[in-house]
Amino acid sequence: MAETKQLPRAAWQEYFARFTRERLRNDGPASATVEVMSPTLGDQFEVSAVRLLGLAYDPKSNALEVEFEDLEHLIFYPKEIWVLEGEPGFLATLEVVRQDGLKEIIYIRKSGSLVPTDHREGNRNTERA
Secondary structure (H helix, E strand, O other): OOOEEEEOHHHHHHHHHHHHHHHHOOOOOEEEEEEEEEOOOEEEEEEEEEEEEEEEEEOOOOEEEEEEOOOEEEEEOEEEEEEEEEEOOEEEEEEEEEOOOOEEEEEEEOOOOOOOOOOOOOOOOOOOO
16 A cells, blocks of 8 residues: 655655666656645646656755756755655655745656546645644
8 A cells, every 4th residue: 555655855865866767767758747735826737747757856956856858847945755656666746845835746657647636635735743
């Protein structure tokens, strides 16, 4: 059964490098959708169903880099990163809590539709303790 877990900061760089190397480069194309959850603006989709090429954490700039086919999405100063692996080793959902409290959710799919199936209905205002 899939379980959401918080990644320790010390593991971020290696975790994303390994995922990119083992699951994106070898397993073929994957796509991702990025949703930003803002208490003032509501939920906004920044990117929807775009081919995902890689994920990387750069400790020097303190940024999570999400590399898409034609663009790069940067999340600076992440405070927490939570992951849900849909199958062993494949990152299905990534939640990044930024320093300013905003959350960015990245849904990753190997193929097919990227509309989040759980879409957090009824849990929109749930905060982590």
